[in-house]
Amino acid sequence: MSVESLEITYMALGGRIKAVDGISFSLEQGEWMTVVGESGSGKSTLAYAIMRLVPPPGKITGGKIVFDGMNLLELDKEKLRKIRGKEIAMVFQDPMTSLDPLRRVGDQAAELFVEHEGLDMEEAKKRAEEAMKSVRLPQHVLNSYPHQLSGGQRQRVMIAMAMSLRPKLLIADEPTTALDVLVQEGIMELLNSMKEEGTSILLITHDLSLAANWSDRIMVMYAGRLAELGNTEDLVERPLHPYTKGLLDSVPDLWSDKEVKPIEGNPPDMRYPPPGCRFHPRCPMAMEICSKKEPPILSIDKRVVSCWLMAKEGGKA
Amino acid sequence: MGSLARYLVIRALAIIPTILILYTLVFIILRILPGDPILAVLGTKNIPPDQLENLRRMAGLDKPLYIQYFSYLFNFLRGDFGVTITFPSGVPISTYIAQRFPATLELAICGFIVSIVIGLGTGALAAVKKGTKIDGALKLYSILAYVTFIPLLGMVLQYIFGVYLKWLPIAQRIDPGLAPRSITGLYVLDSLLTANWAALRSSVLHLILPSITLGIVLSGAYTRLLRNNMVEVLSSDFIRSYYSRGIRERKINWYALKNAFLPVVTYMGLQFAILLGGMVLTESTFSWPGMGTFIVERLDYRDYTSIQAAIIFFAFIVGLISLIVDAVYALLDPRIRY
């Protein structure tokens, strides 16, 4: 899949907010990429956009999303519906509200098979049982109503449903933020096992350590724009963008006495984003040009950075 | 399912204070307010004192107040509603109620059904077409519906469909002489049970206009409520999950409707009170022989005891309906049971 110059705008009461402003990246089959950023960086909006689930008043106002050779943004509704759940699946942030409270879990899970593979309810139920097994949930879950399950169980159900049709891409938007740390491990393991079977994973999170532990590549977003993108190991050891550096410095390390340094300042009000490089008000290495012109997007080796500091070192756009 | 039964029992017990309060309130209004209630209701006609005394005794007003309170309640629960004191005098009121109440019940049920169908249909439509002209038009419709004065709407419908087009009857429950054998008192049900097709046809035809009148006026509130609920539900997380799994939009709207419908059920209990209020006017307009017209007639005759009995009867019904609504809600929402 590749995303090209994606733009998503929200029409709010105060004005227009460009939640996603010209983001481009690509994702290979079987690859795990994590999008990292603070709240308001646009990362969740990006995730929704892929399946065209951006809620109003947001609208995709520019760019392309190419998946399997098709531009998803130009598909008609029926084709899009067939892709959703089957080729691309999504897991959302809050498991407590992601299931229909009036229907049994088993019915909701089996429905996928009826809808996409044309099975009848009997067979669909059997497939749903298998799906529950694959996420290590007991069978009685199928007969339960959502409110009878815990948050962790519900999230596993969501993942089971996402996995059940073996999609090519799984998008996970902060899947563990609402859960406790022990459960988090389990969920991440599940995602990893899916990756090993060939599914691409696009994880959205604000937790850099989570990203560092599991993904192949990391993309750092700030205020709707790409800050840095690269292989996980490289990026973590040699961050190029000041924001990435700042994020790494602000994460406590269990194994060392590293001093924790939070980034100063707050994310910008997206109605009136700072001119030039959006990070410049908080950047310890800001130069004059940073407040005037938007930094170009440069690729250096396998890294993509958007920073004036790198431009001096002769990177190519 | 044990917890469901327990839940209902608790709700039933909770209704009792409400009914008692209402009974006390009505009792206070009718007995304790200043002035001799008999004289007030009868008007200040000159009545010979012994006749007045007679009337008072028939109305049970000769005993001290607190005895009246309990004995009336006790009798009421046993089905003894007292007797009429004006023309025709001395008739046990329970006979009237036994005749009239089924008529009101039948009309109430039909009116209720019509209001639900219209209300839910328009509400769901407005929600799905949110923001469009249809949504705005339906909003206007809902406001107009609930402010419409029932006799006005009733008369207009009577004129169009009864007098001008001559399609439907405009008064009474059934053509004279066709009443089916009385099992439940509900003509439609009774005619079905006794396979009396002529009675069935006649009673259904007579039900149409009054039910529609009542139904339209009641539906206004449902339209708005359902629309707003459904708009909220449609933007909720689990609906988004449904979309992300590629489920068809029609199905998704249906699931949304079921979720949005739930809070409306609790509202229905309140609406029933409004429905009963509207019954009086509807029955009057269509000369429907129910509790509403009973109260009106007895008002004209200044029959104090009948009015009292009817109103207290309504109080009990309101409590009962409240309980039924709670039961229905519990059945529909699995979160309450398990």
Add this chain to the structure above:
Amino acid sequence: MKGLELGSSLFGKLLKRTRTAIPTGAMFNVGITIILAVVLMAVFAPLISPYDPTRATPDILKPPSSSHLMGTNQIGQDILSRVIYGSRIILMVVLSATIISMAVGIPLGIYSGFIGGRADRTLSMVMDSIYAFPSLILAIAIASVLGPSPLNTAISLAVVYIPTYYRMTRGQTLSLREQLFVEAARSMGAGKLYIMRKHILPNLLPTVLVVFTLSAADAIITEAGLSYLGLSVTPPTPDWGYDLRAGQGYFTTGYWWISFFPGLMITLLALGFALVGEAMGEKISIASK
């Protein structure tokens, strides 16, 4: 003097808050126009009414024409004049009933919400029971005992709508009570009455306006119902509900104008209040988002 100062400062605060609550938009404008038109009609009735509404003439059952814009009824009275004068009764009854309801319901609601405890619980139960009871029937009960007259109708209506105002103010008081500025005032040693008066009361105004308009719409319909049933005025006083009933028998035989115009006015006036209420309600819920 204290009272006057209090009154004017309160009024000033209310005025400021009202301005933020007044919406624009078609719904509000249409509604307020209707209300104002009827009010003007009531106030200037003697000036604009073409005939004496109670005067019986031999011109009976005449359809609408240039001399009788709304026709005449079965005893020759001009319906337009009766409609114009009828607005007085309905407005007076509904307004006085509303004032009584507010005067009783609002203080009780504030008190109940603020004090809490057993008093609150008992009062709430009583109020909820009344609220759940069909308003027309309750009004019939009261009016039937008091006797038919507009004043008694007003009293019945007042009783029926007290719970509406009670519940609204109680709810608002409960949520306001927890807010910081009340806590602050209490910690500075302000007395309960002072807090209720100075802090809670002004904040209620927008909601009171909405509830007032919506229950006024309901009260108009209920009042019409009561006078329809003969519990309000007696002839020959012109009254919309009563006139509608009087003309009902003639409707299906073709003399539609006798009942139609009073009925239309009832619906129209209620509609006016409802539109205003809905418009204000929308503005408030948008503002609070």
